[in-house]
Amino acid sequence: MSAEKLSICIIGSGNWGSAVSKLAGESALAQNEKFERRVNMYVYEENYEGRKLTEVINEKHENVKYLPGIKLPENVVAVPDVVEASKNADVLIFVMPHQFVRKTCHLMKEHIKKTALAVSLIKGFDLHPETKGKIAMISNLIEDILGIDCCVLMGANVAPEVAKEQFCETTIGCKTKEQGYLLRSIFEKPYLRVKLCFDIDTVEMCGALINVIAIGVGIVDGMRQGHNTKAAVLRLGLMEMVKFGELFIQDCQKITFFESCGMADLVATCYGGRNRTLGENVVNSDKSIDQLEKDILRGQSFQGPLVAKEIHEILVERNIVDRFPLFTAIYKICYEDMKPTEFIDCLRHHPAHKFSRKSRPSIFFY
Incomplete structure (x- = not known):
C-alpha cells in the first residue's frame, strides 16, 4: 500500500451496498489523514420515476430505491x-449478487491498481465448468x-439495521493483520464491532450456506409451525454447515462457526432476512421464485435458491x-416441485437424530 491517502470504492448499491457506503463514507471523513474524501459507489444504472438512479442518489444523498429513508454521506458518489x-x-x-461477479471483474481487471486490496461481502459460490464438483469461493474468483x-x-x-446504527457484530x-486492521478502520463503528479471523474460507462459506437455511425457516413460518420447529431447523442447518465445512474446507476450524459469521448470522438471517421471507411465500403463494423476487425485492436478488442449486450440484x-x-x-x-409439507419429514428423519457409539467424541453427533 502507498503512503498516500487511500481511496475506497464500493462495487454494488443494493440495500447492503448502500449501508456499507454509509460506513465507508463516514470513515473516510473521520480519518481524512488516511483516506481520500470521495468514496465512489458503483451503481448499475436504471430508471427511477423517470430519472437516472445515480442522479437521484447524488442529488438526495439517499438510495431511494434500495435503502429509502437513510441519508448517505455527501462524499459518497454514485457512478454508473x-x-x-x-x-x-x-x-x-x-x-x-454473486452471479454477476465474474463479468464485473473482467470489466475491471485491466484498469484497477495492482496494489489494491479487495474485500468481498458477497454470499455465494462460483459455479463454473472449471470448478465442477468443487467449492469455488467468490473471494478466490x-x-x-x-x-x-x-x-x-x-x-x-x-x-x-446497520444503516440505522443498531448494535451488531461482524467477522x-x-x-x-495489516489487511485486517485496514479493513477494520473502514467498517468498525461504536455500533459495529469487528472481529478478525484468519479462517477465510470458513467465514465465506458460512455466509453462503446461511441463506439456504433461512429458506427452510421461512417454510416453517409459512406452515404456521412454532418456535420449536424453527429451532430444529437452525440446529440441523448448523450441523449441515459444519459437516459441509469439514468436507470441503481445508483446515476448517469449528470455532469459526461461533463467530458472528456463523451462529449469529444464522439467527439474524433466519429471523430477519429476505430468504426467510422467500421461504414463507413459497408456502403461501403459487408464484415462481422469479416472480416472487420481482414482487418482493424490486430488482434485488434472493441468493438462497441459487446457492441451494450450487450446493446440490456439488453434492451430486x-x-x-x-x-x-x-x-x-x-x-x-x-x-423440483417438492411440496413444502414434506420438509417436516426431512427434519423428522434427519440422520443427526441417530447416535453411533463408534462416533469420535464431538459436540456434533453425525
Missing part, C-alpha cells in the same frame, strides 16, 4: 461505470481475475446428497 468508479481505488468493497488479494466480511448484519476473514457430483437432507429438501422445494 464500474471501470470509472474503481480505477483509482486502493480498497475495493464488493457487494453485489476475485483474486484470480483481478490478481490482487481478497478478504471477506460476513456477519449478522441486516442492512437496514472479517483476512490473510494478514460427490455422490453425498443423502448426507445433507436439509439442504437437499430446500433445493427440491425451490427447483
Whole structure:
C-alpha cells in the first residue's frame, strides 16, 4: 500500500451496498489523514420515476430505491461505470449478487491498481465448468481475475439495521493483520464491532450456506409451525454447515462457526432476512421464485435458491446428497416441485437424530 491517502470504492448499491457506503463514507471523513474524501459507489444504472438512479442518489444523498429513508454521506458518489468508479481505488468493497461477479471483474481487471486490496461481502459460490464438483469461493474468483488479494466480511448484519446504527457484530476473514486492521478502520463503528479471523474460507462459506437455511425457516413460518420447529431447523442447518465445512474446507476450524459469521448470522438471517421471507411465500403463494423476487425485492436478488442449486450440484457430483437432507429438501422445494409439507419429514428423519457409539467424541453427533 502507498503512503498516500487511500481511496475506497464500493462495487454494488443494493440495500447492503448502500449501508456499507454509509460506513465507508463516514470513515473516510473521520480519518481524512488516511483516506481520500470521495468514496465512489458503483451503481448499475436504471430508471427511477423517470430519472437516472445515480442522479437521484447524488442529488438526495439517499438510495431511494434500495435503502429509502437513510441519508448517505455527501462524499459518497454514485457512478454508473464500474471501470470509472474503481480505477483509482486502493480498497475495493464488493457487494453485489454473486452471479454477476465474474463479468464485473473482467470489466475491471485491466484498469484497477495492482496494489489494491479487495474485500468481498458477497454470499455465494462460483459455479463454473472449471470448478465442477468443487467449492469455488467468490473471494478466490476475485483474486484470480483481478490478481490482487481478497478478504471477506460476513456477519449478522441486516442492512437496514446497520444503516440505522443498531448494535451488531461482524467477522472479517483476512490473510494478514495489516489487511485486517485496514479493513477494520473502514467498517468498525461504536455500533459495529469487528472481529478478525484468519479462517477465510470458513467465514465465506458460512455466509453462503446461511441463506439456504433461512429458506427452510421461512417454510416453517409459512406452515404456521412454532418456535420449536424453527429451532430444529437452525440446529440441523448448523450441523449441515459444519459437516459441509469439514468436507470441503481445508483446515476448517469449528470455532469459526461461533463467530458472528456463523451462529449469529444464522439467527439474524433466519429471523430477519429476505430468504426467510422467500421461504414463507413459497408456502403461501403459487408464484415462481422469479416472480416472487420481482414482487418482493424490486430488482434485488434472493441468493438462497441459487446457492441451494450450487450446493446440490456439488453434492451430486460427490455422490453425498443423502448426507445433507436439509439442504437437499430446500433445493427440491425451490427447483423440483417438492411440496413444502414434506420438509417436516426431512427434519423428522434427519440422520443427526441417530447416535453411533463408534462416533469420535464431538459436540456434533453425525
